[in-house]
Amino acid sequence: MIETVDIPVEWREHLHPRHGGVAGPEVVPDEDAARRARGWEREARAIAEEMAEHERTDPKLGKALRARLDGEADPAGAAALAAIAVRYLDDTADGAPFVDAWVLDHGLAFAACALTEASSIALGPPPEPRKLGPNGVMRVIGVAYSQGNPPKGWRGEVRRSGGGQAGASWRIAADAVVKRLRALLAAAPEAEYRDAVARLAAHRGDPVRRSTASYLVPSEAAWMDETLDDPSGMSVLGHEHLLCSLSTAAHADRIGWIPVVPDVLATLLDGLGADALPLLETALAYRHQDPDETRPVVLKALLGIADERLFPVLLSRMGIKGVPAALQEAAGRYPVLAVRALAPFVQGQTVRSLQAAGLVRSLLHAEPELAKALPPGTAEELLPRRSVPDCDDLPAVLAGRPARSAKTDWAAPALLPRILTRDRDRALPEDATKRLLGLLAKKAPEAADVRGFCDPHSLAEFSWAVFQRWYALGAPSKHNWALAQLGVIGDDTTVRRLAPLIRQWPGEGGTGRAVAALDVLAGIGSDVALTHLFELTRRGRYKALKAKAAQKIDEIAAARGITPDDLADRAVPDFGLDEQGTLVLDYGPRRFTVTFDQQLVPLVVEANGKVRKSAPKPGPKDDPALAPAAHALFTGLRADLRTIADQEIKRLEKAMITRRSWTPDGFRRLFAEHPLLRHIVRRLVWITGDGTAFRVAEDRTYADINDDAFTPAPDARISIAHPLLLGDDLDAWAELFADYEILQPFEQLGRPVYRLADDERSARRLARVEGLVLPYGKAKGHSQGRWESVNANGDFMGGWLARRDPAGLYVVASLSPGLGHYMYGEGEDQKVTALWAGPVPARTPQGSVPLGDVDPVTMSEAVHDLVRSAS
DSSP, rough: OTTTTTGGGGGGGGGOOOSSSOOOOOOOOOOHHHHHHHHHHTTHHHHHHHHHTTTSOOOOHHHHHHHHTOOOOOOOOHHHHHHHHHOTTTOOOOOOHHHHHHHHOOOOOHHHHHHHTTTTTOOOOOOOOOEEEEEOOOOOOOSSOSSOOOTTTTTTEEEOOOOOOGGGGTTTTHHHHHHHHHHHTTTHHHHHHEEEEEEEEEEEEEEEHHHHHHOOTOOOOHHHHHHHHGGGGGGGTHHHHHTTTTOOOHTTTOOOOOOOOOOHHHHHHHGGGGGGGGHHHHHHHHSSSSSHHHHHHHHHTTBBBOTTTTTHHTTEEEEEEEETHHHHHHHHHHHHHHHHHHHHSSSSSSSSHHHHHHHHHHHHHOOOGGGSOOEEEHHHHHOOOOOOOOOOSSSGOSSSOOOOOEEEEEEESSOOOBBBTSSSOOOOHHHHHHHHHHHHHHOOGGGGGGTBBOOOHHHHHHHHHHHHHHHTOOOOOGGTTHTTHHHHHHHHHHHHHHHHHHHHHHGGTOHHHHHHHHHHHHOOOHHHHHHHHHHHSSSSSSOOOOOHHHHHHHHHHHHHTTTTTHHHHHTTTTTTTTTTTTTEEEEESSEEEEEEEETOOOOEEOOTEEEEEOOOOOOTTTTTTTHHHHHHHHHHHHHHHHHHHHHHHHHHHHHHHHHHHOOOOIIIIIITTTTHHHHTTTTTTTETTSSSSEEEOOOOOOOOOTTTTTOOOTOOOOEEEGGGGGGGGGHHHHHHHHHHHHOOOOSSTTOOOOHHHHOHHOOOSSSSGTTTTEEHHHHHHHHTTTOOOOOOOOBTTOOOOOOOOETTTTEEEEESSOOOOOOSSOSEEEEEEEEEEESSSSSSSSOOOOOSSSSSHHHHHHHHHHHHHHH
16 A cells, blocks of 8 residues: 555445555455356356357357366356356356356466456347246346246357447446455465466457456556556446556546545545545535535545645635635644645735645644744744743733633634734733733724734734634634734734735635625725725726725725725825835845836835846845845835736826816825825826926926926816827927936826817717727726716616716717627627717717817817727
8 A cells, every 4th residue: 555545444344455455354265156156157058058159159259168168267268158147047146156166266367367358248139028928028138037048049149249338247247246356366465466467468358358457457557558548448347446446646637537435535545545636636526426425525535645735635625615624634634744735835815825824823833843844934934932021011901811712712822923012022921812812702892902002013913823723724704703803903914915815705705705804904994905995996806896895995985074086095005115205125234225117116226226126135144134124025015016006007097087186285295295106296297277287306396398496376276187288288298208208107198189170069979980890898898997888877778888077977979789788808899879978878869968068188088998999
């Protein structure tokens, strides 16, 4: 047996034994059975002699059968005679006794060859049932007749089965017969077994016989290769016997499914060892059998495999009932393998990394020596248990004996990082930690009071460890406080870890958990948390989650007495950037400055001015404390900016299109002096309500087209200048930006502009876009973006696209044949049949107004979208 598996004891009696494998029940030849078989041979002799001479009998089989009747030890003849006896005699229930007779009379090798021959022997087709007289009706299909033997000539011929069909006489008894002989071969001494293998090689003449031989001696991997190459003979023994003949990983790769029964699973483990994992993983997710019945059987088989590959298999199936508990049990059985296998998954922001980290953390707490199996630095991240004394002056909220609660015999403090005080020189004692866990479990509001006493980072790490531990246990709903508590004592690091999970959960059936996690982001309430909330409203495939995120933003904005747009302005993090909008990375002997390009991609500038795309890894000469912290700071910043940069750039582009404006003070605070946004603010042209355009210089002063200083009036409104509003100065602004080599974050000065001609301003339809044809995907995409396809009641109306201008008028494009409600990607091209403007969106231009009444920027953008999509 392969040493990496442990077959459950209760399964071993069902095992299909293999030579050198796990010993099953002892099997020995039965003398009484052999005696019966010899009698059957004598009784069937007359029938056999007749069939041997039949005109359609295979000549080779006829010769072999006559040789057997003459007393020769011919395996093919013995097989034919046994087949005839099983078919035509009254008391032959199955062919098993012939195996005993062959073994005792001629040896194990002979028996293996005879049974292999028997598997492809077929007898002539039986006649239609007919009466032989007043006392009975002739019986057919593999059994004797009810009264006497059939008349001469009715018995047919002896031949080889064709088309991959097994011999008819052996179908009923095949399993019992071949399994019995395989057991005898498995128990044979090595020399006798090898003799059987050598002699069998001469009897593998067709796919059926090759399949049988592969099952009898599964140690011959090359024979199984041939069987899998030509599957026409597999039906002789069935899929289960095929599985019980596998012996290599290459064999397993060619199997699509496995039946979940103990004898097959036990034999797979015996023959394949850990290479059975892919087949068991398939069985775990197989839907054609009752999962509640089969899942525990598969998990029991998986738990018998002591191999690192077991843990990724279970980790990838954590959504299946019973798998989280199985992963816990596997880790307890094989802790060293678990730590090694799960270590690569710990670093990351995925569901799997969360589960892996929680499990590894608990293993390390129980057995710290396991840390030696982890990559450098990983153990310190998972076990930041500093050697500091306990705190003895606890705040009231943490004082007193903790209450015992079943909600917390899985989040013991010994399994979690220690919580440090504000000065990081002391830690909460165990009872205080239990007290905090109890408050969090009860969702008590006073739990938040600990934030003023404890170090925020260690508190957040403790919080995340609780969450990891809960998730590694399968995220039981009765302990869902472990998710809610992240919003009480978590921080921005928590947000960064949680946001990717929120996006993944709906696709795994966890929409409810994702929605609950939105409350966590709102509870943390930082700029980073709000930024991720906004991001969830924009991206993702799950409309329900996006709608819930938008609802949460509306609630937060309403509580603060501002609009969601105002909330978005205030929610942009500054990431600790200095007044110049830069960040210094201190490595000790080396220092680097982080700045940003026009897409807010962070760039690292060395002291000599050389620009790098990322921060260098700490080197041996760098400060051992400062350098890793600085590198981690840059890594976190870059991760956040992947979310924030695109979101903020698109938000500002939308503000330009919708003509959103700010007061001079709001513009200065929220944009011109914002440490991060200033990097894109200075790359845009801004404009006041009276039409004066200006830019923000690098020193945060304002300058007009002539590069003269400019100060907006106190009561002015400032917005991003759409190129349509720059009039004759557009080219001059473009030239100025080119001279200064200013790259823009989105298309502004080079944006196509569409102005209405005088006759079009008075018209009520815009003829120049009528007839444009939009690919279905682009038209559908418009309905999910700046345009809309819903009526006043919110019902989808696929016959038109509409976009609203700042004054409330709609520009409407009528489509033919119209958009489908649910169809994405594919569909009929959409023809713009008309474009008009009016107070409400509708399919027909009733109540339309002159096109000149529409905000010119809105009209320009509408035409721009349609022309670009049709080109």
